[in-house]
Every structure is written in structure tokens, then in C-alpha cells.
Amino acid sequence: MTVQDERADAARNRRAILEAANQLFASSHSPRDVSMDDIAAAAGVGKGTLFRRFGDRASLVRQLYAIRLAPLREKIESGPPPLGPTAAPRERVAAIIDALALVKLQNSHLMLALEEGGGPASSVYQSPDYLAVHGLLADLIAADIDRHRAAWIAHMLLACVRADLLRHLVEVDRMSHAKIRANLIDFVERTLSP
Amino acid sequence: MTVQDERADAARNRRAILEAANQLFASSHSPRDVSMDDIAAAAGVGKGTLFRRFGDRASLVRQLYAIRLAPLREKIESGPPPLGPTAAPRERVAAIIDALALVKLQNSHLMLALEEGGGPASSVYQSPDYLAVHGLLADLIAADIDRHRAAWIAHMLLACVRADLLRHLVEVDRMSHAKIRANLIDFVERTLSP
DNA sequence: GCATAATACGGACTGTTAGTCCGGTTGTCA
DNA sequence: TGACAACCGGACTAACAGTCCGTATTATGC
Numbered sequence: 124m125t126v127q128d129e130r131a132d133a134a135r136n137r138r139a140i141l142e143a144a145n146q147l148f149a150s151s152h153s154p155r156d157v158s159m160d161d162i163a164a165a166a167g168v169g170k171g172t173l174f175r176r177f178g179d180r181a182s183l184v185r186q187l188y189a190i191r192l193a194p195l196r197e198k199i200e201s202g203p204p205p206l207g208p209t210a211a212p213r214e215r216v217a218a219i220i221d222a223l224a225l226v227k228l229q230n231s232h233l234m235l236a237l238e239e240g241g242g243p244a245s246s247v248y249q250s251p252d253y254l255a256v257h258g259l260l261a262d263l264i265a266a267d268i269d270r271h272r273a274a275w276i277a278h279m280l281l282a283c284v285r286a287d288l289l290r291h292l293v294e295v296d297r298m299s300h301a302k303i304r305a306n307l308i309d310f311v312e313r314t315l316s317p
Numbered sequence: 318m319t320v321q322d323e324r325a326d327a328a329r330n331r332r333a334i335l336e337a338a339n340q341l342f343a344s345s346h347s348p349r350d351v352s353m354d355d356i357a358a359a360a361g362v363g364k365g366t367l368f369r370r371f372g373d374r375a376s377l378v379r380q381l382y383a384i385r386l387a388p389l390r391e392k393i394e395s396g397p398p399p400l401g402p403t404a405a406p407r408e409r410v411a412a413i414i415d416a417l418a419l420v421k422l423q424n425s426h427l428m429l430a431l432e433e434g435g436g437p438a439s440s441v442y443q444s445p446d447y448l449a450v451h452g453l454l455a456d457l458i459a460a461d462i463d464r465h466r467a468a469w470i471a472h473m474l475l476a477c478v479r480a481d482l483l484r485h486l487v488e489v490d491r492m493s494h495a496k497i498r499a500n501l502i503d504f505v506e507r508t509l510s511p
Numbered sequence: 512g513c514a515t516a517a518t519a520c521g522g523a524c525t526g527t528t529a530g531t532c533c534g535g536t537t538g539t540c541a
Numbered sequence: 542t543g544a545c546a547a548c549c550g551g552a553c554t555a556a557c558a559g560t561c562c563g564t565a566t567t568a569t570g571c
Contacts, residue, residue, distance in 0.1 A: 130538060130547060159529060169550030174530060248485035274490065275500045282476040291442040296468065306469045314508065324567055327519060352557060363521030368559060 137176050139166040145187055145233070154184075154236035184236045185250070191230050192252065195222050199259070212267035216260055216280070217311045223256070224284045224307055228293070228300050234286030257281060268315050280311060331370050333360040339381055339427070348378075348430035378430045379444070385424045386446065389416050393453070406461035410454055410474070411505045417450070418478045418501055422487065422494050428480030451475060462509050474505060 129137070143166035147157045159180055163173045177183040195206075204210035205218035227234045238247050247253055257277050265273035284307070292298045298306075323331070337360035341351045353374055357367040371377040389400075398404035399412035421428045432441050441447055451471050459467035478501070486492045492500075 132538065133548065136549085158527080160527095163550095170530085170552095171532080171550055172548080175548080178530095180529070246481060246485055246489075248482070249489065272500060272503075275504070278482060278486070279477050279504060282479060282482055283473050285476060285479075287440060288442070288472060288476055291440055292472065295440075295443065306466060309466075310469070310473060310508075314504075324518060326566065330520085353559080354557080357521090364523095364559085365521055365561080366519075369519075372559095374558070 133176070136166070136168050136172055140168060140173055140176060140183070141187060141190070142166070144183060148187070148232040148236050151232065154232065154239055157236075184233070185252075187233050188237045188252070191233060192226060195226055198222070212263040213315055216263050216315060217308055219256070219260065220280050220284060220311050221304055221308055223281075224289060224304055225300075227284060227286045227289050228303070231286055231290050231293075235290060238286050253281070264315070276314065280314065283307065283310065327370070330360070330362050330366055334362060334367055334370060334377070335381060335384070336360070338377060342381070342426040342430050345426065348426070348433055351430075378427070381427050382431045382446070385427060386420060389420055392416070406457040407509055410457050410509060411502055413450070413454065414474050414478060414505050415498055415502055417475075418483060418498055419494075421478060421480045421483050422497070425480055425484050425487070429484060432480050447475070458509070470508065474508065477501065477504065 140162065144157075144162045147161055147165055148154055151157050159173060160170060162183075163170045166173070173183075177186065198206045199208075199219060199222075201207060205214045206222060207215075210218065248257075257274075260277035260280060261273045264276050269276065289303065292303055293300070334356065338351075338356045341355055341359055342348055345351050353367060354364060356377075357364045360367070367377075371380065392400045393413060393416075395401060399408045400416060401409075404412065442451075451468075454471035454474060455467045458470050463470065483497065486497055487494070
């Protein structure tokens with residue numbers, strides 16, 4: 124057992140917790156309805172174990188989020204066009220926004236938990252994930268479209284795919300996923316045009 | 318004393334509570350740092366009084382918000398152009414977004430409290446205020462720009478003036494209020510152009 | 512002024528939650 | 542197999558939103 128490996132029981136519990144948390148968030152109307160006690164109980168694990176593994180609620184949610192985002196991250200970092208690095212900047216920005224929207228639509232429960240519960244002073248905007256995608260978008264926009272307003276435009280595009288807005292469009296405005304994505308792509312293209 | 322008037326002590330306490338709450342939210346880093354006990358104590362009032370007047374935390378925050386928003390609402394409903402009803406739709410939309418951003422920048426503490434703490438399942442998007450301004454913007458956009466995408470565009474424009482985004486732009490990206498508003502106006506105009 | 516009833520007050524109380532702590536247990540390795 | 546490090550569980554704490562009811566204040570009719 125090398126030093127950074129966890130013990131077998133620890134690994135088993137970690138998986139059980141992630142699984143249970145994901146399940147509970149998915150089947151709850153609001154992330155607030157899911158308490159840490161609920162998650163521990165559903166995972167068949169003591170509360171102490173849950174908190175020792177994940178530190179606090181926000182970290183648990185972030186790990187769940189990271190797991191769901193990993194495939195997209197992979198495609199963006201080293202996949203084929205239009206998401207990968209060899210795509211033309213303009214198409215790549217549109218593809219990234221569309222893919223983000225898709226992931227958020229498909230995992231809205233988790234995304235809501237992430238954007239909501241963060242923690243006292245923790246803004247979504249300071250999370251490594253937001254910073255990374257914002258930085259990438261800003262670079263792409265700066266390279267091809269508008270050097271001066273790149274950071275600004277990147278923020279605006281990301282504001283348009285916030286999980287709570289998407290959720291509202293789906294659940295209250297009854298807009299289909301397809302229509303949301305079509306509108307979004309159109310919107311991005313207009314925004315990126317001169 | 319007519320039936321809808323409140324007793325003198327009740328009126329005094331209501332004002333004290335609103336004042337104290339506003340003060341506390343303004344001087345706190347995050348709305349979460351301000352508890353209802355804090356507000357009651359600062360207002361020199363018992364907790365029961367606070368909850369009897371306002372029902373719950375979300376209502377209190379909404380009332381504070383409504384007070385700050387009242388002047389703008391007034392200008393939009395019956396003021397002169399560019400905010401009032403006689404303005405050309407395109408200019409009016411831009412003016413409304415700009416004015417909203419200004420109010421939010423000037424009252425960021427309250428706006429954060431509103432967008433954050435809402436309540437279990439209460440989305441910002443279902444509040445009467447959001448619905449009202451979204452409806453107005455959608456109507457204006459439908460009348461003059463794009464009938465088909467009006468509701469969508471209105472949502473996107475409002476997403477761009479969310480309090481937490483504005484706060485991030487100010488406090489982390491160190492963007493000046495003037496620059497934010499300039500970028501925003503430019504962005505809105507581009508969005509509303511064919 | 513004063514009696515009276517309606518109204519409002521305050522703070523002790525409840526229920527729930529995130530997060531901590533430590534005595535006991537289990538897995539790993541020699 | 543034995544020893545020890547890592548891990549486990551759930552009782553515990555602190556803090557919070559929201560409730561309740563005996564007491565105090567206010568308006569009103571006389």
C-alpha cells in the first residue's frame with residue numbers, strides 16, 4: 124500500500140458516499156432538502172466518516188461536479204474539433220457553451236447544489252472550474268474576436284448558462300432542451316459577430 | 318385608527334427593523350453573516366416581533382429590496398424617456414438594464430441577500446419583481462426587435478446583471494462601475510441589433 | 512381621565528442542520 | 542500472528558430559523 128492510496132474500507136466508503144449523494148440530489152426537488160445526515164445514512168456510513176473524507180458540504184458537491192464535468196474537460200483539453208484545441212476559436216467558444224449547457228441540463232440537480240450551497244463567502248466565480256473555463260473562453264475570444272472585451276464577453280456567455288436559469292427555462296417556461304440549445308447557439312453566434 | 322393602520326409601536330418597530338437590517342446587510346461581507354437574531358437585537362426588538370412583522374427572512378429581504386427598487390420602478394412605469402413608457406423600445410430596454418445594474422451595484426449587499434437566501438425552492442426567476450421586469454423587457458423586444466426570441470433575450474439580458482456577477486466584476490476583477498455600465502450598454506446594443 | 516378589549520411585545524423554547532471529537536474497530540504489513 | 546496506523550460511528554456542540562404564550566401597550570368609548 125503506497126502512501127497516497129487509501130485503505131480498502133476508506134475507498135469503499137468514499138464511493139458509497141458519492142453514489143448516495145448523487146442519488147439523493149438527483150431525486151430531491153431542491154438541494155436544500157438533502158442534509159449531510161441524509162447522505163451519510165443513505166451511504167450506510169457514519170457522519171464522522173462523511174466529513175473526514177470530504178471536509179464539508181461544499182467540497183462534496185464540488186467533487187460530484189468534477190466527476191460529471193471530467194469527460195467534457197477531457198474533450199476540451201485534448202479532443203477533436205469543435206471542442207478540442209484544434210478548432211477555430213469562434214466555433215470552439217460556441218461548442219464549449221453548448222456543451223456546458225448540455226452538461227448542466229443533464230445534471231441540473233448537481234449544478235444547482237453547486238451554484239447554491241457553496242458556502243459563506245464562496246462565489247461560483249472564484250471556483251477553479253469557473254476560472255478555468257472563463258480563462259479559456261476569454262483567450263479564445265481575445266484571439267479571434269475582440270481583444271478588449273474578451274473577459275467581459277466570457278462572463279456574459281457563462282452567465283447565460285447558469286444552472287438556475289436553465290432550470291427555470293425548462294421547468295417554468297417549459298422550453299425543450301433542444302430549443303434552449305438552439306437559442307443559445309444562435310445567441311452566442313450573434314454575440315461573437317462584429 | 319382605521320382598520321388597516323398599524324399601531325404606533327408596531328410602526329416604530331417596523332421602521333427600526335428595516336433600518337437595522339439594511340445597516341447589517343450593508344456592513345457584512347456576506348448576507349449569511351447576518352442572522353435574524355442579529356437583526357432583532359440591532360433593532361432593539363424581540364425576535365417574536367421581527368417574525369410577526371415579516372413572516373420570515375425571505376420576506377424581510379424582499380421588502381428591503383422593494384424599497385430600494387421603488388424609485389426605479391416608478392421611473393419605468395410613469396417617468397420620462399429613456400426609462401418611461403414613451404421611450405423607443407430599443408433605448409428603453411438598454412436604459413432599464415443599465416438602471417438595474419446601477420441599482421444593484423449601489424445596493425449589492427441587499428441584492429446578494431435576495432438572490433441568495435430566497436428560501437428552499439424559491440427561485441429568483443419566480444419572484445414578482447423578476448417576472449414583472451422580464452415581462453416588460455420581453456414585450457419591448459417583441460415589439461421592436463425579435464418577436465420570436467423576445468422572452469429568451471430578456472432572460473439573457475437579465476442574467477447579465479445578476480448581483481453576484483456584478484459583485485465579482487467589482488471586487489475580484491476590479492472593474493469600475495463606469496466600465497461595467499459602458500460594457501453592459503455596448504453589450505445590450507449589440508444583442509438588440511439584427 | 513379611566514376602564515376595557517384588542518393588539519403587539521419579548522425572549523424562552525423547539526427542531527433541524529453543519530461540523531467536531533474520541534473511544535473502539537479494522538485493515539495492512541512484517 | 543501481532544502491532545500499529547488508519548479509519549469508523551454516532552453522540553455531541555453550536556448556531557440558526559421560526560413558534561408560542563404570558564405580559565405590556567395602545568386605542569377607544571364613556
